Amino acid sequence: MMRCRLAWVAGLALAITASLATPGLAQKSDLSAQSARINALRSAGKYAEALPLAQAMVASLEKTSNSRDLAAALNNLAQIYADQGHDDQAEPIYKRAIALMEKGTGLDSVEIAPVLNNLAALDQRQSRFAEAEPLFKRALAIREKALSREHPDVGQSLNNLATLYHDQDRPSDAEPLYKRSLAILEKALGPDHPDVGTTLENLAQLCDDEGRHAEAEPLHKRAQAIEKKAKTPVSPRVMAQGNRNATSRSKMMKRMETR
Numbered sequence: 643m644m645r646c647r648l649a650w651v652a653g654l655a656l657a658i659t660a661s662l663a664t665p666g667l668a669q670k671s672d673l674s675a676q677s678a679r680i681n682a683l684r685s686a687g688k689y690a691e692a693l694p695l696a697q698a699m700v701a702s703l704e705k706t707s708n709s710r711d712l713a714a715a716l717n718n719l720a721q722i723y724a725d726q727g728h729d730d731q732a733e734p735i736y737k738r739a740i741a742l743m744e745k746g747t748g749l750d751s752v753e754i755a756p757v758l759n760n761l762a763a764l765d766q767r768q769s770r771f772a773e774a775e776p777l778f779k780r781a782l783a784i785r786e787k788a789l790s791r792e793h794p795d796v797g798q799s800l801n802n803l804a805t806l807y808h809d810q811d812r813p814s815d816a817e818p819l820y821k822r823s824l825a826i827l828e829k830a831l832g833p834d835h836p837d838v839g840t841t842l843e844n845l846a847q848l849c850d851d852e853g854r855h856a857e858a859e860p861l862h863k864r865a866q867a868i869e870k871k872a873k874t875p876v877s878p879r880v881m882a883q884g885n886r887n888a889t890s891r892s893k894m895m896k897r898m899e900t901r
Contacts, residue, residue: 653883673699673711677718683901684722709746713739717757729764736761752788755781755795756826759802771810778803794837801841810852820845839868 645659676699684752685691696719703712736757741755762777789795805818824841831837846861 678720680718684718684725685833687725687844689722689726693719696722706776709742713742713746713757717740717760721760724760724764730766733761733764736764750784750787755784755799759799760786762802762806766806766809773808778806788840788901792826792830794830795825796843797823797830798837799825801844805844808844808848808851813852817845817848820848834868834871836868836872839872842868 646673676695680692680695680699683689683695696715700712700716700719703715716735716739719734720739721733723729739757740754740761743751744758748755758777758781759808760782762774763775765771765774778799782796782803785796785799800823802814802820804823807816807819809815820841824838824845827835827838842861842865844889846858846865847853849858849861
């Protein structure tokens with residue numbers, strides 16, 4: 643029986659980084675400020691305010707910007723739709739953003755990895771596991787090649803792929819990925835980082851699912867202590883998914899959010 647899980651979502655708002663000479667919204671400073679405002683509204687769950695701003699940014703960049711900036715804006719727009727459960731609207735936007743990035747920055751650009759992760763997470767939510775797996779794997783391979791194998795973003799990708807295997811009742815595939823993710827994140831971010839708590843909780847749930855409750859208990863306790871210490875609120879996206887897909891915290895897996 644397939645268990646619905648949450649995991650860290652690559653919910654970053656991709657940065658608008660290109661230097662543009664076009665006046666108005668397309669100027670670099672204006673783009674950055676507008677993007678920051680959209681992301682703040684999205685993080686606060688103020689989607690009714692964030693959506694028209696994100697749509698306006700995409701419309702402006704359709705006319706004035708390069709593919710890299712437009713792809714970033716498209717990713718951010720798709721995230722707003724996905725946050726609200728509108729995967730049917732988010733999916734084609736993610737796919738267009740990926741196509742633009744592939745054309746503009748190359749197939750192996752590390753900038754593509756977060757959007758691949760977003761699309762994979764969408765497929766996972768829809769139980770399209772065969773489509774999600776190569777996307778998660780591609781994001782992981784890109785990061786391992788472009789970054790250090792001990793980089794926290796590699797740890798994120800390992801956790802996310804593990805949640806997919808966990809959803810498919812493939813514990814022998816999921817567990818070593820959780821453990822590798824945990825080792826990377828503890829080393830890179832410190833033992834009390836919230837992202838460490840995420841993977842700890844995921845690994846604990848896997849142990850519980852396997853009936854290894856004695857192993858799971860200290861992992862749950864440590865994850866809860868990290869959460870209490872960090873006082874990190876659950877993001878609107880995680881909260882919404884939790885309400886739709888799980889009846890208790892013990893049944894929720896967390897996909898990691900890219901920084």
